[in-house]
Amino acid sequence: MLFAALLQVTGSESMLNPAGTAAHRISTLGWIVFITFMAVSLIMWILTAWVAVRRKGSLKEHAPYNATGGEQWILAGGIIVPLVVLTCMFVLSETTMAHFPMKQKTDPPPEIVLTGHQWWWQIQYVSGPVDQHFTTANEMHIPVGQNVDIQLRTADVIHTFWVPRLHGKMDLIPGQPNMIRIRADRPGTYRGQCSEFCGDQHANMAMLVIADPPGQYAQWVADQRADAAQPTTPDTQAGEQVFLSGPCAFCHTVRGTDAAGVVAPDLTHIASRESLAADTLVNNKANLEAWITHAQSLKPGCEMPNLTEFTGLQLRQMTDYLQTLQ
Numbered sequence: 163m164l165f166a167a168l169l170q171v172t173g174s175e176s177m178l179n180p181a182g183t184a185a186h187r188i189s190t191l192g193w194i195v196f197i198t199f200m201a202v203s204l205i206m207w208i209l210t211a212w213v214a215v216r217r218k219g220s221l222k223e224h225a226p227y228n229a230t231g232g233e234q235w236i237l238a239g240g241i242i243v244p245l246v247v248l249t250c251m252f253v254l255s256e257t258t259m260a261h262f263p264m265k266q267k268t269d270p271p272p273e274i275v276l277t278g279h280q281w282w283w284q285i286q287y288v289s290g291p292v293d294q295h296f297t298t299a300n301e302m303h304i305p306v307g308q309n310v311d312i313q314l315r316t317a318d319v320i321h322t323f324w325v326p327r328l329h330g331k332m333d334l335i336p337g338q339p340n341m342i343r344i345r346a347d348r349p350g351t352y353r354g355q356c357s358e359f360c361g362d363q364h365a366n367m368a369m370l371v372i373a374d375p376p377g378q379y380a381q382w383v384a385d386q387r388a389d390a391a392q393p394t395t396p397d398t399q400a401g402e403q404v405f406l407s408g409p410c411a412f413c414h415t416v417r418g419t420d421a422a423g424v425v426a427p428d429l430t431h432i433a434s435r436e437s438l439a440a441d442t443l444v445n446n447k448a449n450l451e452a453w454i455t456h457a458q459s460l461k462p463g464c465e466m467p468n469l470t471e472f473t474g475l476q477l478r479q480m481t482d483y484l485q486t487l488q
């Protein structure tokens with residue numbers, strides 16, 4: 163009952179609601195520690211209450227009837243019991259942690275290299291069952307029921323990768339690639355949040371991990387590997403020209419066009435994403451227009467400037483074009 167109620171309250175982004183192997187181990191450990199803590203507290207409160215009830219009068223009126231005794235209580239309660247409890251907790255956490263490969267792994271190589279940027283995530287698929295070389299951003303798809311090794315890097319400051327329903331936290335440290343192995347047991351969308359303060363927009367640096375059934379995953383990989391769709395209508399063709407002749411191409415890549423900037427999210431399949439700007443906005447036409455013209459109001463300080471030089475028509479054509487990039 164309590165368990166189910168807690169899950170309701172904590173929603174989808176909770177470590178108490180695990181959906182992956184590592185997260186299961188962590189939440190089991192969490193519950194054991196929590197229940198032990200509650201049991202110890204309960205015993206302490208009962209003992210304290212017992213003493214309070216038994217005490218009569220003040221110390222002046224009644225000297226303790228055995229002022230020197232009680233050493234066994236100190237020995238048991240102060241040394242033996244804590245030693246046993248803490249040793250059990252220590253062994254349990256060590257065995258839990260021993261299940262997580264920590265070292266940087268080179269053989270076999272990681273499937274994904276995840277690079278943190280202020281304030282978005284670059285996701286490079288570097289190897290896997292199918293030869294899958296492509297780059298995307300902010301939304302990572304993984305095949306359900308399979309281990310996925312991710313190498314964690316950062317382009318600037320320290321960030322932390324944390325998708326509570328799949329695993330614990332792992333830092334992205336400058337010059338020190340880390341490794342994390344995630345695995346989702348059930349298909350679904352699992353939200354993650356950078357959990358090391360990394361500057362003004364740290365709170366708007368989220369990501370989605372989407373676990374797909376195998377067939378769907380293979381389809382997603384095939385779609386992502388392909389170059390951007392060619393625009394087919396006059397409006398979207400004009401929109402592509404606006405995009406390519408504007409400043410966008412200095413920062414963003416759209417594979418299959420001349421846009422090959424590397425300092426910002428790859429937009430080759432931007433229309434296939436659920437959200438914009440690291441899960442800050444829902445991905446729809448209105449938000450695309452708002453983002454292009456007012457990125458600095460929506461995510462102040464981010465590396466994308468407000469781009470207000472476009473006419474209303476150009477802006478509409480450009481967002482029409484971006485929405486064809488499935």
Ligand SMILES: [Cu+2]
Binds near residue numbers: 321322357359360361
């Ligand atoms: Cu951060």
